[in-house]
Amino acid sequence: MLELVFKINKQNEEALGAVRCIDGLKLAMDGPFLWLRGILFSETMDIRLRSLPVLQSYLVNENGLLFVPGHTTPTDKLPALDWQPLKDYLQVELPMSSLPGKLDGKIPFQLVPSEDQRKSIALLTSLHQWKQYAASAPAVRLQVLRFAVSENDEVLIMGAPLPPIPGKEYWSIHDLLIPSGLEPAIGIAAKFFADKMNPDRSLYLLFLPDKGWQQLEKTSFLPAKRSGIRLSGVSGSTSEQ
Template sequence: MYFLEIKKEHKDFLGAIRHWDNLKVAFETDTIWIKDFSAEQIISTELLQIPYTKLYELKDNLLFEKGKLLPVKKLSSGLLWAPILRALPVSLPMFNHNFFGIDQKIKMVLKPSENVKEAYALLADYEEVKSYILTAPKYRLELLRWVVIDKKVLIIGTPLLPLKGITYWFENDFLIPSGYDFEWNVLAKTLQEKINPSAEDLVLWNTDNTYSKIPIKNIKPLSISSFRLTFS
């Protein structure tokens, strides 16, 4: 059996799993305990992306951090367990993700992800794109948009063209390299509101955690004529 521990001050992050009505919750001083996870829930993205948590496995009333061989502490006796829907009502106060105390800072970084998400954009070299586009049938281009970035061509939309380059998936106005995701994806929407509040840009992320803002007004429909005019 697994137990999750989180401080009460961070309880708003539990909104990501509150709909798992099989869970039970207990309160202890400044700590919240959660139990009755299924095998699928323990390894789910929703659970792994909740910050400030510790996950334990219970053996002989001793708590072992998940994956560790030595016990950390005993499970407190006398905990009163209640269904999560009752213990954490919908009216939880909103957590201000834009403010963190000195000891509450979270660095938003990209990390390799096993979650497969559909590629939505392609960044390719000009010569690679040119050789295809100038001979492509009109129907193959008409659903796509494009913009020039540092002498490279970013093509947006699906189906992607069969070209070599870096592919990206799309979420919250972010173009994120395929095979990567934010370590704390639950905060991605908050990050989007912070760095792109007017939603006037697409934000292209690099694997080194740098990003570029692309004004949406600069992105145009892809066609042979628009490509020729841009590079004429």
């Protein structure tokens, strides 16, 4: 069976996440382009491959000559490139965001039940729930969100509106993320705590009832793009274009 190769703009590499799990695919970089091979030419070719933003597709023979499908005269020769499994390329080039997993301290002030309704801006949920939602969510709902993934497959999602999936919601004050339904017993204590533990406001401080709090680098959060979400947690990697 003949082999197809695809030529793709490197700026569209995010789309390759959709075919990462197809066995046998190899990729090579060629300046501003990417070449994808290992595709068997067939009328029943996987719909995920058919959906890629391909600049040009070619049939390649045993001598590396490239033919436009339907033509018998070669138009070019496949460049001598450094090929690697697509899975390896995506693991290096598209790392997932990282949510720290250890507790960094004990809550130095008390959180108490609150009767006030505050707008939730963050959701702590499972990676499974997040992937399931993102697989079919409209792009307009994802583009307003950012996320970070932990080593134990928990996900913190930030933005508005938050996705309608199970999880723990949080509201924010001075970059402290406080569980919805709770508030500091003394309101001004929130600012004192933030000034001491996060003076340059480069962090989010996530409060976990009865467990303490975590420091989260703001740079750990990535845009909620479907390919990045799909690859989260793959091969133990936790940190999309």
